[in-house]
Amino acid sequence: MxxxxxxxxxxxxxxxxxxxQRPFQAKKGPYDYIIVQGHYDIWEFNDRLxxxxxxxxxxxxxxLLPRLLEGGxxxxxxxxxxxxxxxxxxxxxxxxxxxxxxxxxxREIEKTNGKASxxxxxKDLPEKPDRNHVRFFLDFExxxxxxxxxxxxxxxxxxxxxxxxxxxxxxxxxxxxxDGRNQLGDGYLEGKGGKLxxxxxxxxxxxxxxxxxxxxxxxxxxxxxxxxxxxxxxxxSTHQNPRHFINxxxxxxxxxxxxIAKTGGVAGVRFHSQKSTPYEKLVEMVSxxxxxxxxxHTGYAWLAHDVGLPKTAYVPxxxxxxxxxxxxxxLTKYEQNSRFIxxxxxxxxxxxxxxxxxxxxxxxxxxxG
Numbered sequence: 001m002x003x004x005x006x007x008x009x010x011x012x013x014x015x016x017x018x019x020x021q022r023p024f025q026a027k028k029g030p031y032d033y034i035i036v037q038g039h040y041d042i043w044e045f046n047d048r049l050x051x052x053x054x055x056x057x058x059x060x061x062x063x064l065l066p067r068l069l070e071g072g073x074x075x076x077x078x079x080x081x082x083x084x085x086x087x088x089x090x091x092x093x094x095x096x097x098x099x100x101x102x103x104x105x106x107r108e109i110e111k112t113n114g115k116a117s118x119x120x121x122x123k124d125l126p127e128k129p130d131r132n133h134v135r136f137f138l139d140f141e142x143x144x145x146x147x148x149x150x151x152x153x154x155x156x157x158x159x160x161x162x163x164x165x166x167x168x169x170x171x172x173x174x175x176x177x178x179d180g181r182n183q184l185g186d187g188y189l190e191g192k193g194g195k196l197x198x199x200x201x202x203x204x205x206x207x208x209x210x211x212x213x214x215x216x217x218x219x220x221x222x223x224x225x226x227x228x229x230x231x232x233x234x235x236x237s238t239h240q241n242p243r244h245f246i247n248x249x250x251x252x253x254x255x256x257x258x259x260i261a262k263t264g265g266v267a268g269v270r271f272h273s274q275k276s277t278p279y280e281k282l283v284e285m286v287s288x289x290x291x292x293x294x295x296x297h298t299g300y301a302w303l304a305h306d307v308g309l310p311k312t313a314y315v316p317x318x319x320x321x322x323x324x325x326x327x328x329x330x331l332t333k334y335e336q337n338s339r340f341i342x343x344x345x346x347x348x349x350x351x352x353x354x355x356x357x358x359x360x361x362x363x364x365x366x367x368x369g
Contacts (some may be wrong), residue, residue, distance in 0.1 A: 033355050043086065077139055082098065125366055141178055142177055160206045183199050187219055241269050242257065242292075266365055310323060310325030
């Protein structure tokens, strides 16, 4: 029995619940679902390009893309700029660095001979699994690069110029803050924080108009709750876990999850480390979100580094030293996705529900944007 509403009673619990009998279903794997990876950082691009070796000059075409295709990944949400230096190829300039990072990703996608593309319109979203093509949904991790010096008399059309410029080149999402306070609102380091600023409200409203996906990962609780009130479209937390399991300000409280769901949005869980979030624990987290808000508001972000890049700043075949990963990092992306799907099956999720978790819910939000 799939649950699609918010605030569902415990009697309809999905996931790791006792007493529920799931009808037999044939074993399925990554190639049977449209897989949307809700967040994939650009560590690998930075790490390989920094080596200045010819074999590393095309990190997407020659290294990451083959692994994504082999893993059955159809859509990747990837930051093309943002507030951390790694989202700007190490630049200390917010705008220029984000421009360079966006250009780098667009150029890398161009070099794939049609095996990768940028999602610009709803028509670009996949209708079925595609083992020969990966689509990139470009977003920003933090709104500082589109911010301008405060000028109260400046007309909103001018204050939002940078947001529109990035939209025109293919950016389709924006995470409102990263860790701290910016001109849009407060990140989680500000505690519960305050509401969106006037500029932050204008950004949310313009993103609604443009059809951009509003990201609330890393934001403070009060900023998230305010964004949920202001937005007329779904908001998403692409890569956070319920605070019920990891009790830090970076994670999502129950009220934050419910607020995201009320907009029609998605709360995507992510791998942290083998000790804190093995795949069985991730399934518990998915089940928790489903119980709290509805299966339609679940998703996943990231299942850990894989054997092709087991750790940031460690490039296999080039970097020195012993293999830095653990059991999960020794797996291919196909093996990681397969294990996660198997864990969902063991957690009593029906096939339709697994399809929603693996990508269907994120696709719905992208289509509704």
